Amino acid sequence: MQKTKPEGRIEPYQHAAAGWGALKQVAINLVREKVSGGNYKTLLKQNQPDGFDCPGCAWPDREHASTFEFCENGVKAVAAEATSKRVRPDFFAAHTVAELLTQSDYELEQHGRLTDPVVYDSASDKYLPIAWDDAFALIARHLKALPDPNQATFYVSGRTGNEAAFLLQLFVRMYGTNNFPDCSNMCHEPTSRGLPGTVGIGKGTVTLEDFEHADTLLIFGQNPATNHPRMLGELRDCAKRGATIVSINPLRERGLERFTSPSHPMEMLTNSSTSISSMFVQPKLSGDFALIKAVAKRLVERDDAALAAGEASLLDREFIATHTTGYEAFEQDLRAQDWDQLLAESGVPRDQIEALAEVYIRGQKVICTWGMGLTQHKGAVATIQMLSNLMMMRGNIGRLGAGLCPVRGHSNVQGDRTMGIEEKPAKAFLDRMQKVFDFEPPRAHGYDTVESIQAMLDGKIKVFFGMGGNFAMATPDTPLTFDALRACDLTVQVATKLNRSHLVHGKDALILPTLGRTEIDLQQGVPQGVTVEDSMSMVHLSYGMNTPASDNLLSETAITARMAHATLGSGKVDWLAYAADYASIRDSIEKVFDDFHDFNARVAKPGGFHLRVASREREWRTASGKAQFLLRAVDTDTPIHRARAKYGERLMTLMTARSHDQYNTTIYGMDDRYRGVFGLRRVVFINKEDLQMLGLRNGQWVDMVSVWDDDVERRADRFLLVEYDIPRGCLGSYFPETNGLIPLHSTADGAGTPTSKSIPVLLQLSDYQSSAE
Numbered sequence: 001m002q003k004t005k006p007e008g009r010i011e012p013y014q015h016a017a018a019g020w021g022a023l024k025q026v027a028i029n030l031v032r033e034k035v036s037g038g039n040y041k042t043l044l045k046q047n048q049p050d051g052f053d054c055p056g057c058a059w060p061d062r063e064h065a066s067t068f069e070f071c072e073n074g075v076k077a078v079a080a081e082a083t084s085k086r087v088r089p090d091f092f093a094a095h096t097v098a099e100l101l102t103q104s105d106y107e108l109e110q111h112g113r114l115t116d117p118v119v120y121d122s123a124s125d126k127y128l129p130i131a132w133d134d135a136f137a138l139i140a141r142h143l144k145a146l147p148d149p150n151q152a153t154f155y156v157s158g159r160t161g162n163e164a165a166f167l168l169q170l171f172v173r174m175y176g177t178n179n180f181p182d183c184s185n186m187c188h189e190p191t192s193r194g195l196p197g198t199v200g201i202g203k204g205t206v207t208l209e210d211f212e213h214a215d216t217l218l219i220f221g222q223n224p225a226t227n228h229p230r231m232l233g234e235l236r237d238c239a240k241r242g243a244t245i246v247s248i249n250p251l252r253e254r255g256l257e258r259f260t261s262p263s264h265p266m267e268m269l270t271n272s273s274t275s276i277s278s279m280f281v282q283p284k285l286s287g288d289f290a291l292i293k294a295v296a297k298r299l300v301e302r303d304d305a306a307l308a309a310g311e312a313s314l315l316d317r318e319f320i321a322t323h324t325t326g327y328e329a330f331e332q333d334l335r336a337q338d339w340d341q342l343l344a345e346s347g348v349p350r351d352q353i354e355a356l357a358e359v360y361i362r363g364q365k366v367i368c369t370w371g372m373g374l375t376q377h378k379g380a381v382a383t384i385q386m387l388s389n390l391m392m393m394r395g396n397i398g399r400l401g402a403g404l405c406p407v408r409g410h411s412n413v414q415g416d417r418t419m420g421i422e423e424k425p426a427k428a429f430l431d432r433m434q435k436v437f438d439f440e441p442p443r444a445h446g447y448d449t450v451e452s453i454q455a456m457l458d459g460k461i462k463v464f465f466g467m468g469g470n471f472a473m474a475t476p477d478t479p480l481t482f483d484a485l486r487a488c489d490l491t492v493q494v495a496t497k498l499n500r501s502h503l504v505h506g507k508d509a510l511i512l513p514t515l516g517r518t519e520i521d522l523q524q525g526v527p528q529g530v531t532v533e534d535s536m537s538m539v540h541l542s543y544g545m546n547t548p549a550s551d552n553l554l555s556e557t558a559i560t561a562r563m564a565h566a567t568l569g570s571g572k573v574d575w576l577a578y579a580a581d582y583a584s585i586r587d588s589i590e591k592v593f594d595d596f597h598d599f600n601a602r603v604a605k606p607g608g609f610h611l612r613v614a615s616r617e618r619e620w621r622t623a624s625g626k627a628q629f630l631l632r633a634v635d636t637d638t639p640i641h642r643a644r645a646k647y648g649e650r651l652m653t654l655m656t657a658r659s660h661d662q663y664n665t666t667i668y669g670m671d672d673r674y675r676g677v678f679g680l681r682r683v684v685f686i687n688k689e690d691l692q693m694l695g696l697r698n699g700q701w702v703d704m705v706s707v708w709d710d711d712v713e714r715r716a717d718r719f720l721l722v723e724y725d726i727p728r729g730c731l732g733s734y735f736p737e738t739n740g741l742i743p744l745h746s747t748a749d750g751a752g753t754p755t756s757k758s759i760p761v762l763l764q765l766s767d768y769q770s771s772a773e
Contacts, residue, residue, distance in 0.1 A: 008680035010677060012676040059228040059231050060536045072229055080109070080497065081546070086112045086115050089116050095126070097503050105665065108497075109499070111497070113496060113549035114498060114550075115552060117132055117512050117552070119134075119135065119508070119510055136563050138490070139463075139510070142463050149177040150444075150461075151460065151461055151463065152461065153177075153180075155452070155467065156180065156181075158409060159469070160467050161415075161517070161542075162531040163582045163589075165419040165420070165467075166420065167561060167575075170437065171575070174564075174573070178422075180423045180446055182422075186475065186753060186754060187372050187413070188406055189751040190374070190381045190753055191375060194381040194751075195404070198385050198392075199388060201613060201615050205397055205613055205615050206402075206405045207536050211237070211238060214243055216243060216363030219246065219248060220373060221373015222249065222373060223255060223371070224256065228371075244278055245276055248282075248288070249281075249373055255276070282348070283727070284728070285654075285758050286638070286653065287727075290342045290345035293334070294342040295356055296334055296390045297334045297337055299315070299360065300331055302361060319394075326629035326630065329631060330630070330631060337634075341636070347728075366391070366402050368390075370387070372409070375748070377758045392629065398615060403616065409664065419589070423448045430443060450744060450752050452464075456485065456488060457480065457484045459487065463490045469665075470664070473501065476744055476746070485504045486506065489507050495513065496514060517544060519549065520544045523558070523581065527544075531586070537611040538610050539608045540607070557582060561575040562576070583600050586600050587599070596611075640760045643760040651760055652730065653730050653731065656734065656738050659677065659681060681734050682719045683722050696765070701720055702721055702764060703718065705764060714740055719733060739756070
């Protein structure tokens with residue numbers, strides 16, 4: 001069957017990241033969103049002492065410095081909130097849910113801000129207006145009717161502020177469940193589960209100050225130019241003063257090659273740029289564990305040679321002896337490890353591994369950063385722990401200029417976890433909640449994201465509540481997730497803009513519109529601020545500056561408080577008093593968490609304050625009281641290994657990724673300019689030699705079929721082949737379009753994170769071809 005070729009083009013991008021191209025996109029987004037002059041001026045107040053905290057990524061700010069720091073993604077996020085476009089009740093009156101489901105994710109985003117709460121009417125297949133009190137009464141009726149509180153689940157997005165997150169977990173635990181699926185489950189959960197076993201806490205050990213002193217940076221599985229653009233400013237400064245930067249990623253990303261800083265006029269005026277990475281290492285997908293273990297093995301070999309020559313040890317033996325346990329067994333395991341296996345599993349030649357080891361050995365102050373390129377694999381927890389092992393070998397944890405740096409995604413994903421959005425809460429936390437609020441919290445572990453989907457499918461969950469995000473599209477196995485949500489008796493979605501999760505709903509359904517972080521939040525005439533915690537454990541206070549998109553919006557905090565009041569009443573907790581004064585919530589937070597002492601006073605200072613991270617100070621909250629070297633073997637019996645044994649070299653491994661014009665599941669535009677894709681999203685990046693081996697051509701259309709042992713056919717059809725610099729046997733494509741290829745239970749061992757970066761697939765020539773063919 002022939003169809004018209006979609007508009008779009010593939011055109012390799014030859015320029016540095018950012019620069020004039022980024023400024024052009026800022027203008028395009030302001031026009032696209034029809035942002036008025038008064039609102040676009042607030043962009044200059046983003047991350048400023050008298051401004052608001054960026055609602056985008058979790059990269060930290062330098063104490064909200066007075067120098068404006070440009071960030072293209074931040075502009076997109078702010079423009080999306082500041083848009084003049086509106087989705088009012090008359091919009092829903094004009095469109096059935098079935099009609100809206102035919103629109104793309106980009107088209108849904110472009111309708112604008114939600115203005116009023118609406119409830120689904122099955123007779124008309126439309127959303128109808130509902131009063132706020134009636135909406136909360138509907139939620140309360142469903143929750144009270146459940147025979148078991150564990151039949152409800154409460155999803156939290158990383159855009160949710162600390163105050164709303166704390167209040168929500170308090171309400172839900174007083175209601176009686178620990179069902180808290182959240183975005184951490186889908187991204188950095190292997191970090192949160194892996195690091196406590198090695199260094200005692202699931203957070204990074206560095207601050208921005210450490211970047212000023214580091215002489216070496218190893219960047220694993222990240223694309224900062226798209227996902228954390230302000231990070232490039234730090235990398236630029238590091239490169240300018242001579243630090244060695246190594247990019248370790250299957251895709252050779254433009255932003256880690258050259259960067260033109262919009263914040264530095266001379267670079268802009270001269271069209272010059274700064275080289276970022278001096279070395280690129282491209283492991284195959286799921287090859288990071290073997291690569292890191294290979295570097296550790298090489299370090300032992302080089303240390304042997306140094307000692308034999310009468311030179312100083314290359315290991316930090318004082319650190320190992322004083323602060324760690326388990327090194328002897330770890331070293332024996334490295335010595336016994338077969339080199340051929342490491343080379344085969346990593347996909348990296350031995351000379352590159354040895355060169356990478358030399359970079360690490362030369363570094364006196366090394367920072368390792370990583371993103372979801374390390375975490376969304378079956379063996380992700382083991383990979384994070386092996387990276388910790390490597391860093392401990394040379395004492396690169398807990399000293400100035402060195403450390404572990406997981407770079408998280410959405411602005412408050414770490415803060416939500418700190419506030420108790422956690423399906424596996426610690427006993428000490430529950431004990432403190434019991435003492436402060438005088439109730440017995442549930443002790444049994446709740447459902448994470450994947451478990452919640454399965455529980456909905458099994459009829460064990462009847463009510464789904466989503467605080468932000470786009471659950472239907474962010475999660476794996478898309479058709480199954482759709483079935484799960486539709487099996488619920490009630491789905492509730494709190495959001496600023498329309499997305500597909502609002503159209504994949506339960507028998508009863510509510511869409512509750514909320515304030516954005518850029519908007520003024522007045523409670524009883526007093527502006528309220530919300531706090532967030534960034535990737536480096538800095539806590540900031542943020543006040544909105546824009547007039548709300550509608551007079552009928554409620555903040556996330558107010559929505560939570562009124563839902564709790566309607567469901568539980570206010571006999572034990574005065575929920576409405578909390579909603580009237582967010583400072584009172586912070587007063588309660590400091591009673592639960594010792595690190596938040598004097599919360600209101602400390603956060604009122606520009607830049608906020610840093611939460612103490614014990615491992616940064618070489619305090620190890622592990623069972624042994626020391627940092628722990630952990631033995632981890634190379635896994636050669638994974639679903640990918642089994643599929644390759646069956647299908648041979650035709651079996652490809654797919655990774656999903658963001659395009660440059662999206663943030664999480666939010667599609668701002670149809671371009672991915674750094675990868676040379678314009679006007680298209682259904683593309684798949686492939687190595688030139690794999691094209692030849694498969695008998696395919698660059699520019700052909702293919703279907704992808706995932707390979708799994710449950711005999712369920714999972715397909716993603718009509719994708720354009722794009723020849724790209726990616727390792728043999730590996731493919732890259734965008735999510736959420738390819739999320740349906742990820743089996744629901746293909747998750748990281750010990751973390752439950754979907755394996756979005758390691759999906760075994762087969763390619764088939766598609767019936768869909770361009771009109772030119």
